[in-house]
Structure formats: structure tokens, C-alpha cells
Amino acid sequence: MNTELTIGAINPGYGGLPIGVAAALGGATLAWHAHPFQQPDCPGRTVMRYHHPHARAHVVLDAIPPMVDVLTINGFSDWLVTGGALIGGGYKPSLVIVEVSATRAKARPICEYLNSRGYRAAWHVVRACDVGAPHVRYRAYVIAVRGDCQAPGVNAAYLDSVRCTGALWPTPEVGDTLLVETAYQWSLDDLAGHPDKGRTRALEHWAKVTGEPYPYPLYTTSMPGTQESATLEFIEWMMGLPAGYVSTPPLPLTRDKRMLLLQTGTVPLQAAHAVATGMKRVYKP
Secondary structure, eight states: OOTTOEEEEESOTTTHHHHHHHHHTTOOEEEEEEOTTSOTTOHHHHHHHHHOTTSEEESSOOSOOOOOSEEEEESHHHIIIIIHHHHHTTOOOSEEEEEEESOHHHHHHHHHHHHHTTEEEEEEEEEGGGGTOSSOOEEEEEEEEETTSOOOOOOGGGTOOOOOOSOOOOOOOTTOOHHHHHHHHHHHHHHTTOOOHHHHHHHHHHHHHHSOOOOOOEEOOSSTTOOOEEOHHHHHHHTTOOTTTTTSSOOSOOHHHHHHHHHTOOOHHHHHHHHHHHHHHHTOO
16 A cells, blocks of 8 residues: 555545545545635535545645645646646646546646646546446546656556446436436335336445445435435445445535535546556557
8 A cells, every 4th residue: 555645636525536546546645635716614625624634724725735746636627727827837746637527628638738747648538337336427537647757556456347237327416406306216116116127226236336235315304395305325325435424424514515515526436447547548659
């Protein structure tokens, strides 16, 4: 386990990308995390401080942060405003990993910029379902190694993956009601004794991959006339997080804020597979 490596994370949400990166590299320590354009009490910063009390927590990067071995960045806008500016100003970690929504228009210019700054960069798409999750979550990953550095070793366990079997569920997303509607119908069918076998098979597959049984997907408020919604525990499980990672810590966060954090997060196993396999692309002739 390579515990000597350090990670700095920009806009990590609950930390799914740095968790996955650390796993792929055989271990690493989070040195700092920053949450640009967020309030000091933003949900991501709150959860990260709870799980990583040793790491420095920045609201904004108004000064050059301590140098780390690996810089992770979630989101194209955070790359444009913060990540690219850091590297352009001379901040050059050995490894840079950026996760963005999967479009060539976003990933390609990041690669070109990093290549112009002395890195060897490549990008590729990895879906959550590629590593067994019961939803798609289509994302592009940019992997860049500084030109004067050797490629870090990766954990071979993350080179292979088994795609999800069964009928995929909608990806958890902010403002999208499709997942709730699907969970509602699945629950009705399940309670009636004839569940959707395809969607059930997808849940069972992910349960086998994660080693965690799937929670029941619906939550009903006590207020009459209100609609059901997916449980925090179910979304947390769909993202491949340990049970209770976001849903239960005693933090000053409402259910809605925790849900928003989960809906915008990274599946750690997806990120680990992206880094492990992406390293080959960086050094592809």
C-alpha cells in the first residue's frame, strides 16, 4: 500500500473521486480539499471534514496550496476556473486526474492544455455500469502524468470489471424524477409479489460487487398527500459508498442537502477503474 502519496482535491463533493484514485494507486492520503464557489458550511466540505479531519479544508484557493503528488478535480467549470489556473501558475503535481461529464468538447481541451504544460495526458469514458453499478452515470476521465515522472503503479484489482447484468436503473441526478418513479413502480410490483426481474437482477449484481445488500428504495414522509422519494440509503448504495457514509453522520445537514450531495457525487469504483485503465492510455504508443 502506497501511503506516501498525497492527494489534493478540488470540488470533491463527498470525496468519491479521491477515494477511487487512492484505491487505484494502492493507497494515498488526502492532504487538502477545496470547495470553490461554495459556502463555508457547504455539504461537501462538511462531510469531507468529518471523514478526513486531518486534511486541510479550504473554501477558496486564494493562495497556492501545499504541493501534493496527485491533484483531483471534479467538474469542467472547476477545471477552467481553478485547476487550470493552478497548473498555469506553476503548480505541477506528478499526476492530475479530472472527471467531467462525458463529452469530447470538455475532455479534449483539458488534455491539450495539460500536454502543452509538460504532461502526458489522455482521456476515456467509463460508465458506472461498466464496473457493475445498476445505473449508467456516463463520465469522462482525464489522466495526466508529468513528463519527468514515471507512471505510478496501479492496483491490478481495478484493471478488470464486470458490467452490470439486468435492467439498468435511472442514474441519480438532481431534479430528475425518473429514478423515484422507477423505484415506486418496482416497490409496488415487489410488494405485490411479482417484482421486475430485470431491475432486481441489476440490484443483486451490485450487491454482490459491493458486498452490501440493497436497501429498500422508497422513503415516505409522514405528511399526508406527499409523494414518495428514493431513500438516502438507497442512493448512497447505488453510488457504491459504505452504508451510512453520507446518510447517517451526526452533521448539521438536512436530508435534502445530503441527497443533493449524493446525486452529484462520484462512484469510487468507477473512478478507480478509470484511473487504473486510463494509465495505459497515457503511455499508449
